[in-house]
Amino acid sequence: MGGVTTEQQQRGLVLVVEDERAIADLVRMYLTRDGFGVHVEHDGTAGLAAAQRLRPVACVVDIALPGIAGTELCRRLRGAGDWTPVIFLTARDDEVDRIVGLELGADDYVTKPFSPRELVARVRAVLRRAGGDPGAPPPRTVGAVTLDPLRRLVSVDGAPIHLTSTEFDLLAHLMSRPGRVFTREELLASVWGYASHSGTRTVDVHVAQVRGKLGGAATLIRTVRGVGYACDD
Structure with a gap:
């Protein structure tokens, strides 16, 4: 694969942790098209290590992962004071999954099957929220x-x-x-x-x-x- 473009460097690196390789490849393709750099891991333990090593601008994390679960990955990041935006992928429309994820400090969630374009829009939205506004009002x-x-x-x-x-x-x-x-x-x-x-x-x-x-x-x-x-x- 080719190197990271200047536009991707400007947008930043998104970490995708997804054990279903077809889904991971689809997410990678759409994020790359939108100008992001993308790093993919297929299990939670490797995903946590990558998050700590690479310092991505955002993480897209499946809840059900081999190694450690996506919820545990998020819990460990937050416990270490890492507030990188996290978007969970959940395999079913299960309110318990969503609530547990949000309570652990996730910023958003997307239910499978999902539109890759919607996922990219969610990533961009959490980054806008995290990035601040130079024209923001005073405290x-x-x-x-x-x-x-x-x-x-x-x-x-x-x-x-x-x-x-x-x-x-x-x-x-x-x-x-x-x-x-x-x-x-x-x-x-x-x-x-x-x-x-x-x-x-x-x-x-x-x-x-x-x-x-x-x-x-x-x-x-x-x-x-x-x-x-x-x-x-």
């Missing part, structure tokens, strides 16, 4: 929580907390308009960038994760029963 503080959109940092009473890129964007969206109630469908469209038929349970899991990390400041996010969530001023 904002609500209660004990301060969020800096440009540096993508969050602190509670001055102590930093670690959020995934998706968790950060969810909190930033809620804090952008304190008191405004956002429906789950609005949050899914604005933060994740896809339609509500993808399942609003994703929003609930991420809100729970953010609340857990905010600790005593978790009351900042208010549940509006039957509607969605709001950030209290």
Whole structure:
């Protein structure tokens, strides 16, 4: 195979960990077409080592892998303080798989069979969230929580907390308009960038994760029963 192009170097390297070689080859082809460099591993143990060695810009990881499971791979990365965006591939539309993955700090998931174009779009979306916006507004503080959109940092009473890129964007969206109630469908469209038929349970899991990390400041996010969530001023 040829070397990595300049465009691929600019887009960055995506690590794909998938034991079904036909799927891995398809994902590699579409990511490469979109300008990414791609490294593929076929088991979880090798995938974890590659993630630690190569420092990819994003990881696409099957949940069911030989060696160690994709969920364990993600757990070990997060436990080591590595917040590289992770997108899980799951073999069935199993809510348990999705929730466990999201609770471990994954940024998104795609259910097999999937559209390769959709997967590439999801990768680009998590990278946009992780990369920040040079034109971002100044830091904002609500209660004990301060969020800096440009540096993508969050602190509670001055102590930093670690959020995934998706968790950060969810909190930033809620804090952008304190008191405004956002429906789950609005949050899914604005933060994740896809339609509500993808399942609003994703929003609930991420809100729970953010609340857990905010600790005593978790009351900042208010549940509006039957509607969605709001950030209290």
